[in-house]
Amino acid sequence: MAIIIDGKLIAAQVKEEIAAEVLKMKEQGLRAPALAVVMVGNEGASATYVASKVKSCQQVGFESIDLHFPEDISEETLLQTIQDLNNNPGVDGFIVQLPLPSHINEDKVIAAVNPDKDVDGFHPSNVGKMALNIPAFVSATPAGIMELIARYKIETDGKEIVVLGRSNIVGTPISILLSRKAYPGNGTVTLCHSRTKNLKEVCSRADILIVAIGKPEFVTADMVKPGATVIDVGIHRIPSTETKSGFRIIGDVQFESVSQVAGYITPVPGGVGLMTIVSLLQNTLKAAKEKRKEGPTA
């Protein structure tokens, strides 16, 4: 039976560490780190995420600024808001909750964020720096995976690492990060996707298997090398007669069977998902510290 990688535990630990740092900053007479969250419209899932981000900020002692705009805000007004946040010395970092309404160009909005305040790590300049192994803001999910691997001291050097899914926000960045000269890193990484042939065979090679393919319980025990570390990024809500709510949450990995074979495994819920907000807090703390370094006005 695999060792469970406890995202809840690690998330709580990291939050405590951040809270301790914030306390120290305040004791030194410094302003607490400030994160602004921009949300457009009232989409249910986005509202839940934003609420949870704001709550996490409060837990660690950050200032949080919640900017909520109506669904029909013009692209121009949104871009102006971003410029204002770029120029606002009281804001260390900010994010624009995605997705945006279809009349707004997301790429344009992301490109408008000052990379030094881009704590979501979505700006091309941050993605590029990450690929070039220059210090950068790494986006939340890959950063959270890196943190779990590091905290559980999972060996990555020279290991075969297989990543399932090539999305811009998970698969592609984590594949780059884990092949860099660093720890976690130095892995021999293979990036798989919908066009990969013999997926089962490729997965079976993996000492570390990272699954971000967006298909419920796609990875089964026969695809996993005995003793491998399995990181499950999927989150799916499926109907269930066994819960009061009428649904339950599952991942991209068939947990029950795979946990019999794997060496380490992240559960869903309680794994990677909880780390994403923590990564955002870490990035914001980092942004605040960088800003303090720049000069006395910050």
Next chain:
Amino acid sequence: MAIIIDGKLIAAQVKEEIAAEVLKMKEQGLRAPALAVVMVGNEGASATYVASKVKSCQQVGFESIDLHFPEDISEETLLQTIQDLNNNPGVDGFIVQLPLPSHINEDKVIAAVNPDKDVDGFHPSNVGKMALNIPAFVSATPAGIMELIARYKIETDGKEIVVLGRSNIVGTPISILLSRKAYPGNGTVTLCHSRTKNLKEVCSRADILIVAIGKPEFVTADMVKPGATVIDVGIHRIPSTETKSGFRIIGDVQFESVSQVAGYITPVPGGVGLMTIVSLLQNTLKAAKEKRKEGPTA
């Protein structure tokens, strides 16, 4: 015996195509694309590369601007020169020949180049856009490899592609490009490096093997799957009693034995190396066209 991928032939073809486009631009009364090359110091290899870039510009009808500074130029003066080039409407693209003397911070210099004129594709913003599958300037060697694969119509979709070497300018970007949803692309890419174990086994899986490891004749026939495409990025000058010059050029692949096994192979010299300048010309043409789109002043 493998089919030889003829870099010389393809480079000549692409140059002819570019020259034809430049002629058309001139006939329409438009200014020819202009590339500026900034060089610091007198390092022999750099001087050769720069001369060859300038000559290629002339061959296709580009304007070329050759800016040559002494070894002891200050970082400040160099950065000011870059700002001037960024602001100069007569310059479509420019490059700063690397390496720079040790008193100058290369990362800082690269970051100072306007990404829209960064025809070397080294700016983090261009690297990030490439990773995000947004149109960008791709650096010369990976772009040249993509061109060779495309011109020889080599199938990449769903193929196992192994890249040897994770450098910022070759291995990492080509591994990203070939896994993107595009052609060439859609491959199942594994990125290998000095920490990879069982390198021979990993290489043997490859339908396409891209070698940029910087070790003379490192890849031998027993590492290559019969029928595979082998792309050799290495360039090494070794002493030879068989040539008048007293040396000969070899690659990272043991050509004689590997060409017996492979389906396609690039020779050294005469393969990837000749494509790099062509890629630079392609990027400059693209920059000039983008600039024309922006407005009548361009």
